[in-house]
Amino acid sequence: MPVGEGNKRNLIVVSNRLPLSVKRAEDGSYQSSLSSGGLVTSLSGLTKTTSFRWFGWPGLNPKEPAEKEEVRRSLEAHDAIPIFLDEDLAHDHYNGFSNSILWPILHYQSGVTFSDGPWAAYRRVNEIFADEIAEAAQYGDLIWVHDYHLMLLPQLLRERLAKKGKAAAIGFSLHTPFPAPEAFRALPVCKEILEGMLSSTLVGFHTDNYRINFIASSQQILGAQPQDSTVLYKDRLVKTDKFVVGIDPQKFEDTLKKTEVQERIKELSERYKDVKVILGVDRLDYIKGLVQKLHGFEQFLSDNPDWVGKVVLIQVAVPSREDVKEYQELETEISCTVGKINGKFSKPESTPIIYLHRSIPFTELTALYSIADVCLLTSTRDGMNLVAFEYVACQAAKHGVLVLSQFTGAASFMGQGSVNFHPANFKEISAAVRKGLTMSEQERKERYEKLRDFINTNTR
Ligand SMILES: O=P(O)(O)OC[C@H]1O[C@H](O[C@H]2O[C@H](CO)[C@@H](O)[C@H](O)[C@H]2O)[C@H](O)[C@@H](O)[C@@H]1O
Numbered sequence: 285m286p287v288g289e290g291n292k293r294n295l296i297v298v299s300n301r302l303p304l305s306v307k308r309a310e311d312g313s314y315q316s317s318l319s320s321g322g323l324v325t326s327l328s329g330l331t332k333t334t335s336f337r338w339f340g341w342p343g344l345n346p347k348e349p350a351e352k353e354e355v356r357r358s359l360e361a362h363d364a365i366p367i368f369l370d371e372d373l374a375h376d377h378y379n380g381f382s383n384s385i386l387w388p389i390l391h392y393q394s395g396v397t398f399s400d401g402p403w404a405a406y407r408r409v410n411e412i413f414a415d416e417i418a419e420a421a422q423y424g425d426l427i428w429v430h431d432y433h434l435m436l437l438p439q440l441l442r443e444r445l446a447k448k449g450k451a452a453a454i455g456f457s458l459h460t461p462f463p464a465p466e467a468f469r470a471l472p473v474c475k476e477i478l479e480g481m482l483s484s485t486l487v488g489f490h491t492d493n494y495r496i497n498f499i500a501s502s503q504q505i506l507g508a509q510p511q512d513s514t515v516l517y518k519d520r521l522v523k524t525d526k527f528v529v530g531i532d533p534q535k536f537e538d539t540l541k542k543t544e545v546q547e548r549i550k551e552l553s554e555r556y557k558d559v560k561v562i563l564g565v566d567r568l569d570y571i572k573g574l575v576q577k578l579h580g581f582e583q584f585l586s587d588n589p590d591w592v593g594k595v596v597l598i599q600v601a602v603p604s605r606e607d608v609k610e611y612q613e614l615e616t617e618i619s620c621t622v623g624k625i626n627g628k629f630s631k632p633e634s635t636p637i638i639y640l641h642r643s644i645p646f647t648e649l650t651a652l653y654s655i656a657d658v659c660l661l662t663s664t665r666d667g668m669n670l671v672a673f674e675y676v677a678c679q680a681a682k683h684g685v686l687v688l689s690q691f692t693g694a695a696s697f698m699g700q701g702s703v704n705f706h707p708a709n710f711k712e713i714s715a716a717v718r719k720g721l722t723m724s725e726q727e728r729k730e731r732y733e734k735l736r737d738f739i740n741t742n743t744r
């Protein structure tokens with residue numbers, strides 16, 4: 285059987301959401317923009333070195349076939365292929381199951397309520413993806429599936445490919461933590477999810493800890509047999525590995541050199557010349573520990589009254605999953621908490637927290653990364669956290685301090701250069717912030733060099 289076209293192995297990348305979201309503009313035309321979040325950041329760099337087709341949901345479902353064709357054409361130029369989903373089905377899959385049931389369980393949240401409707405939608409979407417990809421794939425292709433929205437896909441795809449007489453290697457990469465077996469058991473369909481993943485050729489995780497949890501869950505829940513880093517399940521040997529997802533540091537260095545960014549850096553440096561800047565950049569998600577960050581900062585101001593008026597926390601909170609109740613409630617809680625802390629510590633000439641509840645342009649983001657004395661990330665659980673890497677990429681001149689929760693994947697690689705703490709302990713956050721703000725230039729430089737070496741070695 286020939287392998288792909290011209291005997292070359294083709295790569296197919298699959299994620300729930302395409303890296304480009306398509307929206308209908310007022311003039312009726314279809315326009316695409318880059319989606320936000322770490323998965324897109326981590327994979328979009330692949331385009332520099334590798335050619336592949338990227339399958340995923342484009343974020344809308346035009347009724348007319350001609351309009352669908354228009355969307356298809358608008359994405360073709362980027363080698364992106366839309367998988368159209370009925371809007372209600374997409375909602376139940378993404379908001380109902382992926383983000384209301386799976387996401388909290390993968391991040392050790394308790395009190396999750398399971399129901400059959402969202403689970404049926406999750407299965408149906410995985411089936412639709414499997415149908416389309418099995419049709420498009422050629423014998424010998426490499427199919428690389430990403431993330432928790434598509435955990436059943438390896439199994440469904442393998443079944444369909446076999447029926448069509450096509451063979452393909454299927455890789456699955458998880459971008460979130462994989463929890464310990466006892467936490468994963470909280471999911472009533474944990475067996476089905478594990479079986480889905482175990483139909484892959486190779487399953488990849490951000491850290492060894494997540495990988496070990498997956499092997500232990502496969503053993504305890506399914507009776508699979510671990511053999512070093514592989515798992516034997518139903519006569520198939522599945523490999524597991526750790527892959528450090530990285531960023532493209534050069535992209536940040538190049539952006540920092542742009543005249544508009546240099547001018548913005550000058551403006552911001554002038555504006556904040558008399559105060560230290562702590563920066564936070566997070567999707568507005570409970571796993572990012574934003575409430576803990578605010579209370580930890582409040583604790584710092586209470587513990588260190590001499591710092592009031594001499595430090596500002598600039599917090600960018602990128603809107604995320606706004607159709608999910610928990611995310612809506614979280615936004616209200618954060619706005620109220622910011623208001624209370626500002627009410628308590630503001631002076632006529634200073635405000636301790638500047639809260640930006642929106643997405644910001646990349647140039648503005650790099651300027652903020654560059655002027656910040658400290659980057660404070662307080663996730664209660666986080667697969668990796670690429671913001672930590674991006675901050676380091678923009679700090680060659682200043683050697684700012686990365687104050688990083690011990691529960692991020694990033695902390696397992698950046699522990700030596702960053703200041704770590706437990707995010708549930710506000711006193712610890714307060715002490716870590718103080719350490720970040722008062723560290724000597726020599727120590728900052730030594731720590732920075734370790735962090736810089738890590739991000740430059742583990743590029744994507
Ligand atoms: O697509 P959204 O629902 O808006 O969410 C954005 C992304 O969030 C999650 O990102 C994870 O992947 C990052 C890169 O590997 C990692 O650094 C981070 O810790 C994770 O939270 C999610 O896993 C992605 O699928 C979403 O696109």
Ligand SMILES: O=c1ccn([C@@H]2O[C@H](COP(=O)(O)OP(=O)(O)O)[C@@H](O)[C@H]2O)c(=O)[nH]1
Pocket residue numbers: 319320321322323325565566567600602642643644645649668669670671672674
């Ligand atoms: O307004 C913004 C601010 C940040 N980011 C990017 O979102 C990603 C966040 O990735 P991370 O791994 O830290 O967390 P995730 O959001 O994927 O959980 C980073 O690449 C940020 O540069 C973004 O898309 N829009």
